[in-house]
Amino acid sequence: MRFEAVGCRQAAGERTSPLRIGTWLQAVAVAILGLVLSGCGGSSADRDFGGALTIKLGDEGRVQVGEWNPISIQAAKPPAKAVHPEVIAADPDGLPVRFLLPDFKDGVSRGRFLIGQISSPIRVEFVPSETPDAAPIHTVTLSERNSDLRFLKPDVRLWGIFEPDTGLRSAIDKFVEELRDAKGADASSPVEVRSVSPTQPGDFDGLDALFVGADTLRNLAYGAGQTGDALKSWLARGGQLEVIARGAPADYDAPAVKDWFPIQVDAQSAPIRFRDLVILSQGVNRGLLRTPREGTPGVRMTASTGRVLATSLDGDLLMRAPYGQGSVTMLAINSDEPPLRDWDGLPALLAGQVDYDVKRETARQRTNLNPTGISDLQTQVLRTTNQFPEVSRPSxxxxxxxxxxxxxxxxxxxxxxxxxxxxxxxxxxxxxxxxxxxxxxxGVSYANRTSGTVPLANQVEIVDIDETLHRVHARSWFTLYSPESQRVDITVDPDKTWPVRDIRDREVRWSGRPEAGFRGMHRPGGLSSGEAGYTLREGSDGASMIEAFPLRAGSTCDIESSWSGTLDEAQVAGELEGDLKSRFQGQFKVNLPGPLTDWFIAYGRFAYHAPLERRAFGIMTLKPGTCVDIKDLQAKMLGDYLTGVISTSQFRKNRVDSDYVFTRETYDPTGIEPYDIFKMISFYRAAGGKNFVTLTNGPVMGLDRSGVVSNGHAVLFGRLEIPASQLTVKDASPKLTAETFVRVVLPVRQIETDFSFPAPPK
Structure with a gap:
C-alpha cells in the first residue's frame, strides 16, 4: 500500500543511522513474517484501499488548538468493504480522544476534530465498519516532524476568503505579511487566512470574518449542502461578513440574498459615480487615495438599521448593518479595479472593516510575566466552575x-x-x-472524608436570545467532580422549561485553558497509548455526546457544550427606537421563563439601568410579564458603567466652588464572581479590552457583543435563575449548581435626529 500525506516529508538534516547486526536480524525476521502473512491472502490495507491516501488536516496544514478543524481523507481507489476513519487527538489533559468519521463515499470521507495541546501528534486509524471493535487495518500518525502541520493558538483570528477570489486573497495576504514583519520574523501572526468552499458548510466553523464579493455571495447563498443556511447561522451567532460591491445587478436581486441581506442595494437604477474617495484614507495611515476625474463607479446602499462608516457627497461608501448578533459590512466600490486595486492602503482598509486595530491586537499578543497563571477570560471561567465548597481540601x-x-x-x-x-x-x-x-x-479516612461522598457538578452558561431572528443559542461550561473513579457517558440537552423547537447544532466537548501551565492548551503534548481515552460521537439525531469519559477519584474535568434553536414565542417584546447617539425610547415586556436580576440594557454608547430609588417599584427584578419604559431608567456611559467609574464632588476651601474626582474600579483577574466575568466577556471591547480587564478573550472572542450595540441593536443583559441546558451523566447523578446569564438582542427602529431650527412664530 502507498500512503501520501499532504506535505509529508523527511525532516531536513535527518540522516539514517547505521544498522547494527541485531537490527539486521530483526529486519530479516520481520520480512520473513511479512512474506508468510502475504502468502495467506495479502495486506488487508492494500486489499481495501488499493492505492494512495491523501489526508488534508485543517486549512493547508494549519490546525487551531481548542477549535474545530476540518479533515478530509481521499482514497485513490474506493475500499472494497465499508471502512471508516477515526481521528485520535489529545485533549488538554493528554488523554486520547477518538472522533468518528463517516464511511468513504466516492472515495472521500470528511469530518472534523479537536486537538487540545500544541505540537501533539494526530493519529488516523481505518476501522472496518462491520466490526468497529476490531483492530484497525491501517494507522497513520501525523506530526510536525513528518508533515506540514502547523499549530495555531486559540486567540489567532481566522479570516475566510472564497477560493477563486484572488483579488481579495492577495490584499488580505499582504496585510498578514505586514503584521508578521511588524512583529518580527520569529513571532506568530495574530491573523491567519483560510480558503472557504461554497459546498462545505463546515468551512465556516471557527471563522471570525468572511470576505466575499457580491457575485460570490450569491454562489454561497445558493450553494449545495445547506451552505446558505450554514452561512446565515454562522453570521447570526456573531460572525462578521465583509462584502465588496461587484458583479451584475442580478446578484443583489437574487432571492437567496435579497430575502435576508440587511443592506439594500438599488440594482434598478444606473450605477453612481463617486468623485471623492479621500474619506477612505482616514485612519489607514497610507498614501492618499486619489479619485479619477471621471469618478469611480459604485452602488447605492441603504439600511433600515445600522450605521454609515464612510460617506461622500455622491453617496455612502462604507456601511455596516447588524444581522442577528453578527454584522454585515459593505464597500460600495469594487476593490479589484482602480483606484482601490493600486492603493497601498487597501489591505488596512479591508482589515478595518472587521474592527481590527493593529496597535491594539499587536499589544495583546505580547507575552508578559503573569504571576497569577491566568491570562485569558476562559481560564477565569473554568476557575469559577472548579470551586466546590462541599469539598474541603486541606491546605x-x-x-x-x-x-x-x-x-x-x-x-x-x-x-x-x-x-x-x-x-x-x-x-x-x-x-x-x-x-x-x-x-x-x-490518612485514607481523612482523604475520604475531605473528598466527599457524592458526585458534584458546577455549571455556568450564557444564553443568547435574538428577537430579530427569533433564535436562541446557549453555550455552557461544566466542571464535574467525582469521589470515585468511573467511566460515564455525557450528554447535554435544552431544558424543557424553555419554549424552543427545531433544536440543532447540539454538541458537547472538552473545555481547555489557553495557558502554558497545568491543563493548558499552550503546552506541548503528545499521545500516550497507555492512557484511557474516550470518544466524541455524533448521534442519529445530529447531537454529539461523550462516551466512556474517565472520571478519576478526587479529580475534576471540564466540559463545554452548545446548542441552537428557534423560539416558539418572543421572550422580550416591545417597540424601541433610537439614533445610536443620545436618543433611546420605547417600552419592552419580559416573558422569560424566570425572573431576571442584575440587568441593564446597552445601546449605542450608553447603558440603561434601574436607579436604586426605584427598587421598591419592582423594576430591579424583572419578573415574567413586567413592562419597562426606557424613560424610567437611568442612563450612563457604557464604558463608565462597565468599569465602575464613580464621580464625587469635593468643595474647595471657599465652600463655594467644587472639584469633581473620578475613580474607576480595578478588575480582579483572580475573581470567581460569574456575573463580573460574563459582563466582561459580553462587552469586552466596550470596557476597554485588555487595558481594563488585563486578560485576553481568545476562545470567547466570538461572545463579545460590543459591536452589536454600536451597529443599531440593543442588548439586554442579566442573570436568570432557570438554566437553559440540562446535563445528563449516565450512571451518575451529580449534584448540580448552575448560574445562567441571558443576553437578549432587541431590534431598535432607527430614527433621524432633527437638528433644524424651529420655524419662527407668526
Missing part, C-alpha cells in the same frame, strides 16, 4: 503539618515508647508496623 500547610506529625510519631514518640515506657527496644519492629498502619488508616 499545603496542613499537609506539611501532618507529615511532620507522622515523622514525630514514628521517630521520637516511638523511641520514647519502647525505650522508656515499655523498656523493650526490640519491640520497635512491632510498634513501627502498628504506627505505619494507624497513620495509613488515618
Amino acid at each position: 499545603y500547610w496542613s499537609s506539611l503539618g501532618l507529615i511532620v506529625v507522622a515523622f514525630l510519631v514514628i521517630g521520637p514518640v516511638d523511641y520514647f515508647l519502647v525505650h522508656h515506657l515499655l523498656r523493650r527496644p526490640h519491640w520497635t519492629w512491632f510498634t513501627l508496623t502498628a504506627w505505619v498502619a494507624l497513620l495509613t488508616f488515618v
